[in-house]
Amino acid sequence: MHFHRPAKNQDVRFPACHSANAPLASQVQQANYGGAFTTLSPITGPAISLTKHSTIADVNGAGGYVAIGRWTHGSDSSGGNYTANQGAHYAVGSPLKLTPGAGTLSCANLMATSPSSATGSVAPGSLVSATATLDLSTLSLVNFNATVTIGSDTAATITKASAMAAGTSMGSGVTTASQPMGNDITKPLLAVAYGAHLPNTGDVNGLVVLSCQ
Structure with a gap:
């Protein structure tokens, strides 16, 4: 699991959270948080745990293959602190390895966290x-478009012409970090963390799981 906490005045090149790269069973899930995760394990470095009395919002999941949420209104063991308006977005799940092939798949929103302001404004x-x-020929995500409403930015569009389907892509004011998940390479789920700068709100970040077929 790649995990990044949003810092105040966070650079938009770094989304709040990269998608998961570890099975659900290897993380720490808490029933008293509605099935959300209170400990996340990066590929490198120590595990990061949410401190007691913090909040986990936007909890959702699909078929035991992916779970999402947003740590907020609290702190974590890495020194991260979040107001109720901020958050560290996460996706935990079963990674799916895609192999190059022919054709394309259309992807649409299956579930998402609420986009949050990096500064909490x-x-x-x-x-x-x-x-x-x-x-499928290049294993890339083409024409990623996310429409968000936050603060006075109504139906604002976050667009990235091309990004890696598995990995982090920066540039043109938008960063995405993606990871295929699930158990069917013909119908993969794609967890996409995004960071961008909006005209009024400033730096925002969030996470969406796309269903592709």
Whole structure:
């Protein structure tokens, strides 16, 4: 699991959380948090744990293959501190290895966390929609488009022309960090963490799981 906490005045090149790269069973899941995760284990470095009395919002999951949430209104063992308006977005799940092939798959929003302001200047918003095309020949995500509403930015569009389907892609004011998940390479799930700068709210970050077929 790659995990990044948002810092105040965070550079938009670094989304709040990279998608998971470890099975659900290797993380620490808490029933008293509605099945959310309170400990996340990066590929490198020590595990990061949410401190007691913190909040986990936007908890969701699909078929035991991916679980998402947003740590907020609290702190963690790495020194991260979040107000109620901020958050560390995470996706935990079973990684899926894609192999190059022919054709494309259409991807659309399956579930998402609420986009949040890096500085905490406004309340978390909502993801209106998200779409992309998965190019199987290059294993890239083409024309990623996320429409978000947060603060006074209404139906703002976050767009990235091309990004890696598995990995981090920077540039043009938008960063994405993606990881295929699930158990069916013909219908993969793609966890995509994103970071961008909006005209009024400033730096925002969030996470969406796309269903591709």
